[in-house]
Amino acid sequence: MWAERLDGVVRLPEDLAGELSLAGLATGSVEEVLNPRRTPWISRTTALRPDKDGRLVPDDPRALPGRHHLTRAVTALAGLAYSLPYGHPLRAVLPAGLAALRRRVADPELLLDLDLEWTEKGSSTAVELRKAYGMPATGGAGAHGLTPVGEALVLRPWYGDQEAVLVRTGALTTADDPVFGLVEGIVGTARGDGMRALRTILGDELARALAAGTDAEGPAGYAQDPSLCVPGLVTEVAGAHGLGEDAAALYLQLLALPDPTDRNCARWTGWKPARMRKARAELAATGLVVEAKRARAGRTLFLPCGWLDLKSPGLPVEVWKQALYPVGGHSRAVPLMPVPELFTRAWERVRAGDAPAYEELTTRATRKGRRR
Incomplete structure (x- = not known):
């Protein structure tokens, strides 16, 4: 059975739980989004009130997202959308998880600490926000x-004369709100995970990824097989590079996916070893890829x-792919789009x-030394 339902609880099948754990995804977090109505911080709201020391504390601590x-x-959610084959019954519950997150962050009373206290240079974010908004x-x-800073940001007293930054998530309704760009420009990428997650929740890329593969009339199988999900594109690539369609499909996997290991490609396509070897040999004979041995890569063909x-549990990956999805951090890269x-x-x-x-290095010619 794909999922065990006990009193309405959706549980991951063991094989999928193991696969997600290897990718650095916590099973607990996965089951929270699969069961949003049973997850307090998603399903409940709470008021924030000052305690005797002036700190804001929730009436219901479990209802406040950390x-x-x-x-x-x-x-x-992104890991599930990427890992589950199209047509898998578990995909049907994924959109509800995102919908529940959107309802939670739309709460007008919700104030979140998203680790925004310090800028990329180590100075106070609150100071920079006051400057940006023309405040004293x-x-x-x-x-x-x-202290409100615009509609979406709030400053609260912190240590000494420092101020911490809170986010009023309900004031942010679209992923293109300029507040996201402003905050990222101040705090940088290292401390911007929480704001990026909020932006993803409000955006449409992840929503499309979660909705994909739920059509009973659509193709069933792994979307990572280009021959299944984009057969016309495989034909186009084959024609553009003079490749057979198997080699073209393999090239697309190497070009786009964060984890095109030999084992994964065989699992996604269902090809027998002889067919995979033939496609790999044909592609290796072109200038589209390079053949090498690299630690923890799980493959021998790479983009040039x-x-x-990257360190475990991250999977090493080509630099070129950084423009396609987030790469780095403490888990494997997972695309947010279908x-x-x-x-x-x-x-x-x-x-x-x-x-x-490969990037070309531009160097200045050295001057010849004077003769002695």
Whole structure:
């Protein structure tokens, strides 16, 4: 059975739970988004009130999302959307998880600590926000000592004369709200995970990825098999590079996917070893890929470009792919968009002249030494 339902609880099948754990995804976070009505921080709301020391505390602590809850939830949903084959029964419950997250962050009373206290340079984010909004360096506090910064950001007293930054998520209704860009520009990428997760929840890429593969009349199988999900694109790539369709499909996997290991490609396509060897040999004979041995890669064919040797549980990946999905962190890269769109976007980059390539080093010629 794909999932065990006990009193309405959706549980992961053991094989999928193991696969997601290897990818660095916490099973607990996955089951939270599969069962949003049973997850307090998603399904419940709570009021925040000042305690005797002036700190905001929730009436119901379990109903307040913690600093990393949104990030883990988005990672879990994206991991499920990427890992589950199209037509898998579990895919049917994924959109409800995102819908529940959207309802939770739409709560007008919700204030979240998303780890935004410090800028990329180590200075106070609150100071920079006051400057950006043309506010005085101090003052402006209202009820409970909170200082509104626009509609979506709030400053609260912290240590000494420092101020912490809270996010009023309900004031952010679209992923293109300029507040996201402003905050990322101030705090940088290292501390921006929470805001990026919120932006993903509000955006449409993840929503499309979660909705994909739920049509009973659509193709069933792994979307990572281009021959299944984008057969027309496989034909186009084959014609453009003079390849057989199997070699073209393998090239698209190497071009677009974060984890095209030999084992994964065989599992996704269902090809027998002889067929896989033939496609690999044909592709290796072109200039589209390079053949090499690299630690923890799980494959011998690579795009001709820089290489990110990420630490476990991350999987090493080509630098070129950083423009397709988030790469780095403490888990494997997982695309946020539907896999068919990922194949199309990667190929469009190639057609536009942005094919994988090693960067050319530009150096100045050295002056010859004077004769003595």
